[in-house]
Structure formats: C-alpha cells, structure tokens
Amino acid sequence: MDSQAPFLVLGGEQDDEDIKVMLNGSFLWKIKSRRRKKERFYRLQEDGLTILSERCFKRAPPEGQIVVFSIMHIEAMREGYQSEGLRKHGRYFPETQCLTIVFKGRRKNLDLAAQSEEEAKRWARGLKKLMAKVEAMICPPLFFPYISGIWIHDILHRADKNKDNKMSFKEIKDMLKMINIDMNDIYAYQLFQECDKSSNDRLEEHEIEEFCTLLMKRPELEELFHRYSGQDCVLSAKELGAFLQDQGEVADLAHAHRIIQTYELSEKAKQHDRMMLDGFMMYLLSAAGDILNQEHTNVYQDMSQPLCHYFISTSHNTYLTDNQIGGASSTEAYIRAFMEGCRCVELDCWEGSNGEPIIYHGHTLTSKILFRDVIEIIRDYAFKHSSYPVILSLENHCGLEQQVTMVRHMKAILGDMLLTQTLDGQVPKELPSPEVTPPGNSRGRGRGPWQHSHGLLQGGFSERGPRAPSSMVSSHGHPWALSDPIAVCAPRQAKDAAQLCPQLSDLVVYCQAVPFQSLAQALGSQQAGQMCSFSESKARKLLKESGNGLVRYNAQHLSRIYPLGLKMNSSNYNPQEMWNAGCQLVALNFQTPGWEMDLNHGRFLVNGRCGYVLKPSFLRSRQASFDPESGRGGVGPMWARGVITAQQLPKLNDKKSSIVDPFVRVEIHGVRADCTSKQTEYKLNNGFNPRWDETLSFQLRVPELALVRFVVEDYDATSCNDFVGQFTLPFISLREGYRHIHLLSRDGASLAPATLFVHIKAKKM
Known part of the structure; x- marks a missing residue:
C-alpha cells in the first residue's frame, strides 16, 4: 500500500548503490530479433523481490501493458552475449x-x-545480489512469511484504485477476488468492521495490516498447535518432542x-526454550x-554400481523448444535440460552448408542450429548442476566429410572431457559405475560427457534391420559409447551418408549398438559392452510377452526407449511402464509439459537431482524373479492415507x-x-484456503517403484477441469506426519506461496 513500504529483503540492500539504481528504474532495450528491439522501463519494486516492466508511452500505459516478474523465478543471470538470442x-x-x-x-529468456x-x-x-539473498532465505523458514507478505502487499497496491493508501469495502472485495477467494459478503464485511477501528468505512495502513493478518490465519495449524501445547498455548521442548515423535x-x-x-x-520465547504459534507455523512451512x-535431496545412494543399475534422466529431441514439426531448435534447450539434471541428451546431426554439420529435426520446418555451437554448450553447462556422466546421443545423417568435422569439433571443444578408450585399457566385462574416474583425471577436476551416436544404414532399414556401430559419451571428464538403433534412410543430398567414418566409430568405447533378435539370444550371448534400443511400442510388446526377461536383460545391459516418431505434437509416453522393467534410458520430450514429464521430474527429484537413481534391488539381480506387470517379486506391500487442505492457490x-x-x-x-487415483470433493469459489478434511487411502504392492502425484484442478461441470498445480515424488521419499507440499506449475516452476497441507500415515501391512 504505502509507497514508502519497508524493503522486505533483509540486510539493508536498499542502501546498496546497485540496488538503488534498480529501485529508481532504467530504460533497457528488450531484444527479441534483429528487427524487434523495444525500449522498456524496468524498475525493482519496494518489496525487493519483484521487477516491473512498462512499455514506453508518452501518456499513462494502457491496461495490461505492465508486466511483473519475481526474483524468485529467475534461474540465472548472464552478462554479455551469453544467450542464443x-x-x-x-x-x-x-x-x-x-x-x-x-x-x-519454460518461460523464454x-x-x-x-x-x-x-x-x-x-x-x-x-540481480545477482538479490538472487543470492533469495537463495539464502529459501532454506531458513524466515523466507515464507515474506512470500506471503510481499504477495499480499502487491495485491493491496493493485486493489487501491485511487492510491490514497486507504481501502473501502469495495476495494477490499476487489482485493479478495484478486487473491482467488469469493468470500461471503456478510462475513467479509464483519471482518472489515472488526478492523475499522476509526469507524470511517476505510481501512488505513495498520488496519489493513490487521485485516490481512486475520485473512492469513491458518485454522488447521492453530488446531494442531493447541492439540500439543495445552491450555497455556505455548509449546515446551517436551511438548514439541511429543509432536516430533508422532511425526516419526x-x-x-x-x-x-x-x-x-x-x-x-x-527471542524471549527462545530464552525460555518455548515455541509460539508463529514459530510452529514457520517450522511446518520450512x-x-x-x-x-530432506536426506534424499543430497546424493545419498550407492554410486559405485554398474551403469545398468541406475535409472538415467534422458531427453529426446533435446534441441527442440516446441513440437517436432515446426518448433524452434535452440542451444538454450540443452542448457535447460542439463539444469534439470538430464544426463543423456540427443543431437540429430544433418549436412549443413559451408561444411558445418547442423542439428534439427530432419525433413521438417524446425529451425537449425550448428553442431559446433551445441558441443560448446555441452562443454560449458553439462556439469554445472550434476557432476555425473553425460551421454550424448548422436543421430548421424551426415556424409563422411562432415562426420569427420563432427569428430574434430568434439575432440577440439571437449578435449580431455571426451573418453576415447576404456578406463582400464581392457575389454569391459561389465559397465563402469557413474563415479569411476578415468585415467589421468581426478574426482575434483570435473567430469565430461559420454557420447552415443549412430550412423545411417545403407539404403535405409526398418527398425528391425541391422545397426551400425555408434558411440556414447561418458563422464568424469570423458565420453563412452552407446547406440541409437533407429534406422533411417540416407539423405538424398549426401550419397555417402550410408557409411560411418572410422573416426566417429572409434569414439565407441563401451557400448556397441547391436540388433535385437530376442531376449533369449541377448541374455545368452550379448557382451557387456553392447546394448539395444527399443521404440515405446516394441518395449510394451516385450513387457507383455516377457516382462521378467526384460528385467533380467536390464540388470546386465543398458537399454534406451524412445518415443514413436509420428507424434506431431511431440507428446510423451508413460515412462513408469519402462522403469517398472528396469529400463535405464527412458527418453522423453523435455519440451512437452504434462503428467509424463511430471513423473520424470518426480523420479529424478531425489539423490541430489544428479540424474542417476539407483534401481531397487529386485531390478538389479541377474536372477531377478520380478514381474513388472503383476508386481510379484517386489518387497511391499504398504498402506498410506492423507488428509488435505490448501493455501493461496493461483488464479x-x-x-x-x-x-x-x-x-x-x-x-x-x-x-x-498399484496404479490408481482418488480425489476430494471440490470446494466452491475458494482458491485461497479450501479445506477438505478428507481421507484418501491407498494400498501399494511395490512401493519401491511407486511415484505419488498430488494434483490440484479447477472443477468444471461443463468442460474439462483446468490444471492448477502439482507435485510428484517417489513414495519411498515421502515423509509421514503433517507436511506441506509446495506446488509447481505445468512447466515445473514454483507456484509459491501455493501449498497443500497433508497428514500422511504409511506402514507395512
């Protein structure tokens, strides 16, 4: 409300000279293309967390021409020509x-x-200072009240139409609708009158603050607090211990x-070793x-096992930012994939002009980027988020000359990050682990990619035809070798594209592509350094015909699953089916949001988000008896239930x-x-603090493989329900007790301060 509102980012940054410039605002050029360069006025708001952008008008800007974004939603700040744009x-x-x-x-740069x-x-x-402050504040619970405080301050400022720093009841009603609540007029007016101490039908600064305090109350947390604190309404250390015991x-x-x-x-309560309601709420929101x-947010699993014992985060058509027919190709897509923990990215390589290979979705209207530029991005970003191996899946459509150029670029740009020989100089008897250090490289020196390529077959072959050798790149500083078995026809403009040059073939170190004939043949004679790939339909067929055989195959070898190529909108398949059989490289279109990508984010949310998740023990044994269709041979069963409320859902x-x-x-x-879903009743006209108090119970046969997805939707009686937010995590990483769930948007961004509050009980049956 007040234009002189306190700067809410702590630490006195408002006195910093850089922050002062941002608070005063600057005219900056927004660059979208060679022709689209428009001047905008950017200014940091008094809350210290939001930046306002206005078009430059001679008069006041029209309605809707003001854009606001939050420091909390910034991933990185780069100086200079450090973006594709x-x-x-x-x-x-x-x-x-x-x-x-x-x-x-997925918001554009x-x-x-x-x-x-x-x-x-x-x-x-x-910007870097504010981002660092936000990062530092996210861990301590002190951050959460400021989210709500800043959020409500912005809403109040927008609702105060005449900017007199006072709020009429009509303005209060407008504010309530802005924050997604259609409060009963009688109740709203009672609350208004309770806060109108001056009795002038206007709420002034401190009265508005009181109104917001009443509005932000959490009755369910108060009830929980009083259940343990007793009549004195203060938690002693002993009483808090009783609550913690019930939390497990x-x-x-x-x-x-x-x-x-x-x-x-x-501070007074601290001195007496007591906790008040506000502190209790802070704890539960932290x-x-x-x-x-939280123990699973770090790398906590055994990383010394063979690669085939891990699920590996894998991207398909990584270069695309949209659909595979006319979408844009961008190096930024590789950066985003790496920052999400992806460890296997795909490069579709085609003949380019001036002797330079290009990457795009061949024979479509997708835009083109240089192979060389992508390799530079891989060098610069592959290991910023995770230090574990990166696999480059190279789908080669180039002739011999440009294949040599590809090899030259990889060796020159990646240098000793590229693995060009086996780690011990011997023929591998099993795949190395993610944390094995290549010769001449140390753990502290950083890691490099592993590469996976494939050459075109003579004249073109079907999915079941012979495969050419291919390569896959490794880690710890070096790539290994894999294969992409997709058979494609040689491009007409490149007559020699049917051949694979020795230099590219030599990059295959650990995994040679071999044609898949049968599970019996593969289990009997396939070497450790060989692998097969399957389309989603082929994988489903194998699952149905011999699920346990596929499990035992994946206990010894890597397998890559890829989407069918006929999907115009780059939609995804259900990755859970493939993980159930132990498939490691389950490739998805990262650029396509949806429940399939939510599952992928949930699967790799744990183990430090490093992109490698250890498979359950019953998927790692060569004598595994597990059946991925029925679940027989798993460890379970488990039982779980939850009670749900929600807070501050987005409009x-x-x-x-x-x-x-x-x-x-x-x-x-x-x-x-185990696949099932249950839902609450809908709450009419309340996205602010709906309360269901419903119990949803589940029985799980194989909890070690299960993912739990919490989804909030807007009920619609006449059409499809609208998505509001979601959060997905592995069942075994779910904590019991009273817990908050911080919701994510469709593209995986935070919806803070939107949360669910649940009570989880889980036990073995």
Missing part, C-alpha cells in the same frame, strides 16, 4: 551492455541491452531445543516440514470473476496393480 540479434549493442535473465520453468556499460553492470550485480522424527529434547532456536521468532525427505486468469473451485487428486503411478 543475443548471439544472433544483440550485435547492434556492445557486449558489455548486454545481459540475459533466464527464468525457471529475457534478453536486454542497457544504455551504458555502467548501467548494465549495476543491473547485473544487483527424532524426538529427544536436544533436537526439540534446536528446532526452537532455529524457527522461533520471539524444508523441515516438507513432504520430501487461472486475470478476470476478477474467475475464482477456482478446487479439488485435489492423488495419483499412484507404479506397477499395474
């Missing part, structure tokens, strides 16, 4: 005046050019004391109260009259016997 279109501005804001999720080098540096430094956590007094000292806001087991559009009617669906994805 600026490398292509930013040359009209000096590199020192250019910067790129990279957003989380924001490429900017400042009026001067000094101004660009001010914004770059300021360490419940000794020392641990309770540490929690109080970490999360309690009142990472300590998250549904995801689906900007219309004031648009209020969601939310319901929650809990889905179990696992073996066929």
Whole structure:
C-alpha cells in the first residue's frame, strides 16, 4: 500500500548503490530479433523481490501493458552475449551492455541491452545480489512469511484504485477476488468492521495490516498447535518432542531445543526454550516440514554400481523448444535440460552448408542450429548442476566429410572431457559405475560427457534391420559409447551418408549398438559392452510377452526407449511402464509439459537431482524373479492415507470473476496393480484456503517403484477441469506426519506461496 513500504529483503540492500539504481528504474532495450528491439522501463519494486516492466508511452500505459516478474523465478543471470538470442540479434549493442535473465520453468529468456556499460553492470550485480539473498532465505523458514507478505502487499497496491493508501469495502472485495477467494459478503464485511477501528468505512495502513493478518490465519495449524501445547498455548521442548515423535522424527529434547532456536521468532520465547504459534507455523512451512525427505535431496545412494543399475534422466529431441514439426531448435534447450539434471541428451546431426554439420529435426520446418555451437554448450553447462556422466546421443545423417568435422569439433571443444578408450585399457566385462574416474583425471577436476551416436544404414532399414556401430559419451571428464538403433534412410543430398567414418566409430568405447533378435539370444550371448534400443511400442510388446526377461536383460545391459516418431505434437509416453522393467534410458520430450514429464521430474527429484537413481534391488539381480506387470517379486506391500487442505492457490486468469473451485487428486503411478487415483470433493469459489478434511487411502504392492502425484484442478461441470498445480515424488521419499507440499506449475516452476497441507500415515501391512 504505502509507497514508502519497508524493503522486505533483509540486510539493508536498499542502501546498496546497485540496488538503488534498480529501485529508481532504467530504460533497457528488450531484444527479441534483429528487427524487434523495444525500449522498456524496468524498475525493482519496494518489496525487493519483484521487477516491473512498462512499455514506453508518452501518456499513462494502457491496461495490461505492465508486466511483473519475481526474483524468485529467475534461474540465472548472464552478462554479455551469453544467450542464443543475443548471439544472433544483440550485435547492434556492445557486449558489455548486454545481459540475459533466464527464468525457471519454460518461460523464454529475457534478453536486454542497457544504455551504458555502467548501467548494465549495476543491473547485473544487483540481480545477482538479490538472487543470492533469495537463495539464502529459501532454506531458513524466515523466507515464507515474506512470500506471503510481499504477495499480499502487491495485491493491496493493485486493489487501491485511487492510491490514497486507504481501502473501502469495495476495494477490499476487489482485493479478495484478486487473491482467488469469493468470500461471503456478510462475513467479509464483519471482518472489515472488526478492523475499522476509526469507524470511517476505510481501512488505513495498520488496519489493513490487521485485516490481512486475520485473512492469513491458518485454522488447521492453530488446531494442531493447541492439540500439543495445552491450555497455556505455548509449546515446551517436551511438548514439541511429543509432536516430533508422532511425526516419526527424532524426538529427544536436544533436537526439540534446536528446532526452537532455529524457527522461533520471539527471542524471549527462545530464552525460555518455548515455541509460539508463529514459530510452529514457520517450522511446518520450512524444508523441515516438507513432504520430501530432506536426506534424499543430497546424493545419498550407492554410486559405485554398474551403469545398468541406475535409472538415467534422458531427453529426446533435446534441441527442440516446441513440437517436432515446426518448433524452434535452440542451444538454450540443452542448457535447460542439463539444469534439470538430464544426463543423456540427443543431437540429430544433418549436412549443413559451408561444411558445418547442423542439428534439427530432419525433413521438417524446425529451425537449425550448428553442431559446433551445441558441443560448446555441452562443454560449458553439462556439469554445472550434476557432476555425473553425460551421454550424448548422436543421430548421424551426415556424409563422411562432415562426420569427420563432427569428430574434430568434439575432440577440439571437449578435449580431455571426451573418453576415447576404456578406463582400464581392457575389454569391459561389465559397465563402469557413474563415479569411476578415468585415467589421468581426478574426482575434483570435473567430469565430461559420454557420447552415443549412430550412423545411417545403407539404403535405409526398418527398425528391425541391422545397426551400425555408434558411440556414447561418458563422464568424469570423458565420453563412452552407446547406440541409437533407429534406422533411417540416407539423405538424398549426401550419397555417402550410408557409411560411418572410422573416426566417429572409434569414439565407441563401451557400448556397441547391436540388433535385437530376442531376449533369449541377448541374455545368452550379448557382451557387456553392447546394448539395444527399443521404440515405446516394441518395449510394451516385450513387457507383455516377457516382462521378467526384460528385467533380467536390464540388470546386465543398458537399454534406451524412445518415443514413436509420428507424434506431431511431440507428446510423451508413460515412462513408469519402462522403469517398472528396469529400463535405464527412458527418453522423453523435455519440451512437452504434462503428467509424463511430471513423473520424470518426480523420479529424478531425489539423490541430489544428479540424474542417476539407483534401481531397487529386485531390478538389479541377474536372477531377478520380478514381474513388472503383476508386481510379484517386489518387497511391499504398504498402506498410506492423507488428509488435505490448501493455501493461496493461483488464479487461472486475470478476470476478477474467475475464482477456482478446487479439488485435489492423488495419483499412484507404479506397477499395474498399484496404479490408481482418488480425489476430494471440490470446494466452491475458494482458491485461497479450501479445506477438505478428507481421507484418501491407498494400498501399494511395490512401493519401491511407486511415484505419488498430488494434483490440484479447477472443477468444471461443463468442460474439462483446468490444471492448477502439482507435485510428484517417489513414495519411498515421502515423509509421514503433517507436511506441506509446495506446488509447481505445468512447466515445473514454483507456484509459491501455493501449498497443500497433508497428514500422511504409511506402514507395512
């Protein structure tokens, strides 16, 4: 409300010279193409977490011409020509005046050019400082009240139409609709009158603050707090220990004391080793109260087993940002995949002009990028998020000359990151582990990619025809070799593309592509360094005919599953089916959001998001008896239930009259016997604080493979329900007790402060 509202990012940054420049605002050029360069006015808001962008008008900007984005949604800040957009279109501005804001999720980069080098540096430094502050505040619970405070402050500012720093009841009603709640007029007016201490039908600053405090109350958390605190409404360390014991956590007094000292806001309460309601709420909203087991957010699994014992995060058509018919190809897509923990990326390589191979989806209208540029991006970004092996899946459509160019670029750009010989100089008897260090390389030196390529077959062959050798690139600084068995016809413009040059073939170190004949033949004679790939339909057929045979194959060898090539919209298949059989490289279109990618994010959310997840023991044994169709041979069973409320769900559009009617669906994805979903009733016109108090129960036969997906949708009686938010995680990483779930958008970005609050009980039967 108040234009002089306190700067909510802690630490006095408002006195920083860089932050002052951002608070005053700057005219920056927004660069989208060679012809589309438009001047915008960008200004950091007083909350210290949101940036406003306005078009430059001589008069006041029309409705809808103001754009706001949050520091919380920024993934990275790059200076200079460090984006594909600026490398292509930013040359009209000096590199020192250019910067790129990279957003989380699938929102496009924001490429900017400042009026001067000094101004660009001010914004770059300021953004980095604010991002660092946000990052530092996300771990401590102190961050969460500020999310709500900043969020409500912005809503109040927008609802105060005449900017008099006072709110009429009509303005309060408008505000309520902005925050996704259609509150009963009588109840809303009672709340309004309760806060109108001056009795002038206007809420002033402190009265508005009180109104918001009442509005933000969490009755379900108050009830839980009073259940343990007793009549004095204060939690002692002993009472907190009782709560922790019911949560299934360490419940000794020392641990309770540490929690109080970490999360309690009142210094006086801390001194007496007591926790007040606000501190209790802070604790439950923090990472300590998250549904995801925080021990699993680090690399906690055994990483010394053979590669075939891990699920490996794998991207299909990685270069695409949209559909495979007319979508754009971009090096940015590789960066985003790597930052999501992807460890296997695909490069479709075709003949380009001037002797330079290009990457795009052949024989379509997708745009083209240089092979060389992609290899440079791999060098620069493959190991920024995860230090474990990267696999480059090269689908070669090039003639001999440009194949040699591909090899030259990989060796020159990747250098000793590229593995060109076996780790011990011997013929491999089994695949190495993700953390084996190549000769001459040390763990602390960083890792490199593993590469996976395939050559075109003479004249073109069907999926079942012979395969050419191919390569796959490894890690710890070096690539190994894999194969892509997709058989394709030689391009007409490249008569010699049917051959694979020795230099490219020599990059195959560990995995040679071999034609798949039968599981019996593969299990009997396939060598450790050989592998097969399967289309999604072929994999499903094998699952149906011999699921256990496929499990035993995957216990010894790598297999890659890829989507059918006829999908115009680049849709995905269900990856869970393939994981159930132990398939490692389950390739998905990362650029296509949907429940399939939600499952992929959930599968690789754990183990430090390093892109490698150890398969359950019953999928790693060569004598495995597990049947992925029935689930027989698993460890289970388990039983689970949950009670659900929600807080501050996002609106689906900007219309004031648009209020969601939310319901929650809990889905179990696992073996066929475990796949099910149950949902709550919908709550009419309340996306702010709906409360269901419903119990949803599930029985799981194979919990080690199961993923749990919490989905919020907007009920619609006449058409399809609209997606609101979701969160997916492995069942074995789900924590019992009272937990918050921080919802994600369709493209995986945070929907803070939107949460679900659940009570989870799970036990073996």
